[in-house]
Amino acid sequence: MSGDLAIHAEHLGKRYRLRQQGGMGGLVDGLGRRLRRLAGDDAAAPPSHFWALDDVSLDIRKGEVVGIVGHNGAGKSTLLKVLTRITNPTRGSARVWGRVGMLLEVGTGFHADLSGRENVFMNGAILGMTQAEIRRKYDDIVAFAELEDFMDLAIRHYSNGMCLRLALSVAVHLDAEVIFLDEIWAVGDLAFQTKSWRRIEELTGSDRTFVIVAHNLDTIERLCGRCLLMDHGRLTMDGKPADVIARYRDEVQSRAGRLVTGGAPSLRVTEARLDTQEVHAGDSLDIRLVVEADSAGEATAALSVRDDTGRTVAAGAGADHQRWTALAVEPGRNRLRCTLPACFAADRTYSLVVELRTVQGLAAVSELPFTVIGRDLVLMDAAGNELPVPAVPVAWRRDGEQ
Amino acid sequence: MHYDVRPTSGISRDFLNEIWFFRRLVWLFIRREIVIRYKNTLIGAAWYILQPLAMMVVFTLVFGSVFSRQIGDLPYPLFAFSGLLLWQLFSRALTLGAQSLVMFQSMLGKIYFPRIIAPASFVLGALFDFFVAALALAALMAWYGRGVGPAVAGVLVVLVLSTLCSMGWGCLLAAVDARYRDVRHALPLLMQVWMFCSPVMYPSTYVGEQWRLLYAVNPMVGLIEWFRWLVFQVGPAPAWDITAIGMVSTLLVFVLGVAVFQKVQGTLVDTL
Numbered sequence: 001m002s003g004d005l006a007i008h009a010e011h012l013g014k015r016y017r018l019r020q021q022g023g024m025g026g027l028v029d030g031l032g033r034r035l036r037r038l039a040g041d042d043a044a045a046p047p048s049h050f051w052a053l054d055d056v057s058l059d060i061r062k063g064e065v066v067g068i069v070g071h072n073g074a075g076k077s078t079l080l081k082v083l084t085r086i087t088n089p090t091r092g093s094a095r096v097w098g099r100v101g102m103l104l105e106v107g108t109g110f111h112a113d114l115s116g117r118e119n120v121f122m123n124g125a126i127l128g129m130t131q132a133e134i135r136r137k138y139d140d141i142v143a144f145a146e147l148e149d150f151m152d153l154a155i156r157h158y159s160n161g162m163c164l165r166l167a168l169s170v171a172v173h174l175d176a177e178v179i180f181l182d183e184i185w186a187v188g189d190l191a192f193q194t195k196s197w198r199r200i201e202e203l204t205g206s207d208r209t210f211v212i213v214a215h216n217l218d219t220i221e222r223l224c225g226r227c228l229l230m231d232h233g234r235l236t237m238d239g240k241p242a243d244v245i246a247r248y249r250d251e252v253q254s255r256a257g258r259l260v261t262g263g264a265p266s267l268r269v270t271e272a273r274l275d276t277q278e279v280h281a282g283d284s285l286d287i288r289l290v291v292e293a294d295s296a297g298e299a300t301a302a303l304s305v306r307d308d309t310g311r312t313v314a315a316g317a318g319a320d321h322q323r324w325t326a327l328a329v330e331p332g333r334n335r336l337r338c339t340l341p342a343c344f345a346a347d348r349t350y351s352l353v354v355e356l357r358t359v360q361g362l363a364a365v366s367e368l369p370f371t372v373i374g375r376d377l378v379l380m381d382a383a384g385n386e387l388p389v390p391a392v393p394v395a396w397r398r399d400g401e402q
Numbered sequence: 403m404h405y406d407v408r409p410t411s412g413i414s415r416d417f418l419n420e421i422w423f424f425r426r427l428v429w430l431f432i433r434r435e436i437v438i439r440y441k442n443t444l445i446g447a448a449w450y451i452l453q454p455l456a457m458m459v460v461f462t463l464v465f466g467s468v469f470s471r472q473i474g475d476l477p478y479p480l481f482a483f484s485g486l487l488l489w490q491l492f493s494r495a496l497t498l499g500a501q502s503l504v505m506f507q508s509m510l511g512k513i514y515f516p517r518i519i520a521p522a523s524f525v526l527g528a529l530f531d532f533f534v535a536a537l538a539l540a541a542l543m544a545w546y547g548r549g550v551g552p553a554v555a556g557v558l559v560v561l562v563l564s565t566l567c568s569m570g571w572g573c574l575l576a577a578v579d580a581r582y583r584d585v586r587h588a589l590p591l592l593m594q595v596w597m598f599c600s601p602v603m604y605p606s607t608y609v610g611e612q613w614r615l616l617y618a619v620n621p622m623v624g625l626i627e628w629f630r631w632l633v634f635q636v637g638p639a640p641a642w643d644i645t646a647i648g649m650v651s652t653l654l655v656f657v658l659g660v661a662v663f664q665k666v667q668g669t670l671v672d673t674l
Contacts, residue, residue, distance in 0.1 A: 009407075016672065081671075085514045087408060088668030094407035105512040111434065113441045125430050126513055154441075 006097055006178050006209040007083065007299070009062040013091035014053035014233075016079050034294070039196045051311060052078040053089065054233035060226075062098070062177075063207040067220035067241060070230035071369055073308030073349035076213045079230070080104060080180050098209070101128055101176030107167030110154035112384055116147060116166055119155055125169045136172045136184065145169035154254045156382065165192055172199040183373065215278055216369070217245050252277070252369075266294045267329065267358050272366035274352065280374035281346040282393035287368070289336040289354065293329040300324040302355045303340060308348055316340060324357065341393070346376045411668040414521050420516050425514055431523035436530055450531040451538040456485035461486075461603045472605045476636045477546055480539075485602035487535055488629045492564050492622055493593045495528035499572020500589060503674055510671050517667040518660065521572045525565060532561070539633075548634065556632040560625050567621045567652040570659030577663045580670045601626050606644075615647060621655070624648025 053075045060066055068076045082089045084102045095131055109126040110119050120141055124134040134141075142148055145165045155163055181200070183219050197219065204210055220227060220241055227244035229237035231251075237244050271290035279285050291299070292321045303316030318325030318339075327336065344350060352368040379391040440446040459484040473481050499521040503510065506520045543549070579585035600622040601608075609617050617623055625648060627640040 012407075034628060081511075082407060085405065085668075086511060087671050088411060089407060089409055093409075095404055096407070097404040099403060100405075102513060108512045109434075109509055111438055113438050114434070118437070122430060122434055125427060126509070126515075131426070 004061050006057055006062045006064070007058070007094065007211070009056060009058050009083065009092065009094035011092035012053055012056040012079070012082055012089045012094060013051055014075075014082055014087070015049045015090040016052050017049050051072045051090075051233045053082060054336055055092070056230075056233075056235050057092075058228070058235065058238070059145075060209060062209055062210065064226055065204045065210040065212070067212045067214065067224035067227045068230060069214075069217065069220060069227060069245060070348050071252075071371070074230040075228055075233040077104075077182060077347065078233070080182055080211065080213060084180050096178060098177030100178045100180070101126070101174045102172050102180045103127070103174065103295070104180065106164065106171050106184040110167060112382065113154055115154055116142075116151040116158070120151075120170055123167065127170065127174050127377065128176065129174065133175075141166075141169045141173050144172065144195075147395070161192075168192065168196045172196050172203075175203075176208070179203075181210060181212045181214075183214055215373070221245055266297065267299055267356060267363040268292045269354075269356060269364040269366055270333075272354060272368060274368050274370050277369065278371045278373050279342045279375040281342060281344065281372050282391075285340045285342050285352070285370060287338045287340065287352065287354065289334075289338075289366075291329060291334045291336060291356065293296070293331055293334060296330050297358065298327075299327050300330050300357045301327055301336070301338075302357075303338065304353045304355075305340075305344065306351045306353060307344075308328065308350070313344060313350070342370075342372050343377055343392070344372050346372045346374055348372060403404065409668075411664060417516070417664065421518070424515050424519055428519050428523045428526065432527040432530070435524065435527045445604065447531075447534045448489075450535045453536055454483055454490055455538060457486050458483045465603055469604055469608070472607055474636045476630075476634055480542060480546060480548070480634065481630070482603055483542055484630050484633055485531065485600075485626050487539055488560070488564065488626050489597055489600060489602045489622065490535065491528055491561070492530040492568050492625075493597065494531060495525040495568035496571045496575075497589055498524035498528060498591060499568060500575035500579060500585060502572070503576050503670060504586070509674050510674065517670055518573065518663055519618060520653065521576050521663070525569045525572055528568070528594075529565065532637065543633075550633060551635055553632045553635060557629060560629045563621070563649065563652050564625050566656040567625075570652070570654075570656035573659035573663035574655070575581055577659075577666050577670070580666070580674050595623070596620070615643065618644040618647040619651050621648040621652040626653075 009268075052073075056075070057081060068079065070076050078087075080102075081087050081104070083094060083096060084100065084104070086102075086104075107123060109122050111270045113123070114122065117138075120138065121131070121134055124137075124141075125131070129137075142151055145162075145168075147162060147166055147169075149333065150162065155166070158166070200252045201223060210223070212220065212224060227239065228235055228243040229244045229248055237247055268291065269289060270292050271288070273288055275286040275288065287303075295298075302318075302325070304312050305314045307313050315323055316325075317323070340352070349369060349371045352370060354368065356363045356365075377391050377393065379387045379389050381387055443449060445452075456480055462479050465482075466478040469481075470478050499503075500522040502524045503517075505524075510517065510520070575585050575589070599617075599620055606617070606623055606627055624640060624645045627644065631637070631639050
């Protein structure tokens, strides 16, 4: 039965523990909780869990190019991590045939003090290339990255864009029978991204098997012959990319701006949306609301952000540090806009909860999903170690320039 | 060629095959660490010589006259430096092994390789520093007009055992540290106490007869004693009971450490 299969998975499930709030999660804390539980202390209840991957079974044949779509937190990345053995499943099993390449990140193992050349060899080896293979492809990699003159320079002297180009270039030269690809191309400049995708497209023509997670639905539709839809850790649809993507788009539409509670008679939210559903950590989210009011008056608004486990991770502080901010509304359509820095952990999905109140009480609640992509917003020293200092995004420019 | 994804992991024949399959990566990680370490320092390798050298000077000033009668005709500086040399190998290997997962954290979440490669490459990498510092020992011995006999070849066995021991402890502590961060805070203290419990600055005869066998459970007791005897050949060879206890304790810790590490390796990234 395994003859033409590349991946076979049965009832895969992955359970994660929710991090304890409060306690430090240290050794003493963990043991103490266990002891208190033995003594019948209910407050020391076990930490709660959630299933990031829930009973996923699938077969992927050799040569198939399969895309996975779904909200972040739906389990796409977890599925890739389990199939690539980065983490073990909690339940179920799977088997993968053939030489596997995984591109869950570009530039894994890159080190600022190593030269471009050394990093290519290191990164290539980490991705699973043999030394001979890297040596053979070395010139192509360098040419693809357009960095011929800089290979002996330590990459700490590279610009950010040069680094990404080199990393992507190594990645697209990876040759394997089964390739797992996570959203890694959302880096670097657009032209180079396109060039990298084109190179991947060339590879998909052969009998290589691809499993691709991408937020860019057009990419999935163009490259993949089959598409999976995931939601809350489950595989909810498996079919032609056009059909699956259509259903996913419907879901996104119905989720965005969904009215959770009915509006009070004098105020209705007719539109609530985010300019983008994907935001790089540290960038700004633009929220647009259209509120219809029967008469002029005053409303108050509040914002909060919940992560995919339902925990509130941030709340908007308006004027005077107050949660509720007063807004003047006029009869008819009111267009409102608000900006929020997305200083949240990357690679997760969140809900932005917008609440509107009038004197009569709660008027409307809108939930807007968004995903933080890119790297976590942290401060690093030159050696790439994270510093224990809260990081805020800054941009320097010459005074007088835009 | 295929691999299986399962909830549990452990030691099987597949595990050994896999290590063999990824052996090149071990070498690359070792080289990478060394290159990075030496690129960033002004005097590079000299640090691994200066450190035990400075300690040797301090020990000689403080304990030189105290222990000189108990170490035969071996000059105390040589006595101290040789002890420090092996101790430094062991403690560096153990410490780096225990911290390896944290150092490889970002890589572990993005790429698969048998997780044990992380502590293994750091533990093996520490041997490089040992050989660098061993040059200084050779120079010191030349200064004192001492040569080595054929027995010095036995040092290889000492190095293998020391490496197995630090690998065992390193794996064990790395596995615990991934779940409970306490290890990284306790480590410096542990290593300091451990050094005082090893015959680095004093000869093991200094420890009372009634404690001798318990003392030998610390594998560094037998290893440092043997190391000195193989290099200098002063006095009688270390006793067989001390040697046996040390070896059993080394092998037990190695097996236990690797087994525990393998048991949790599949989900290490989740709590790291």
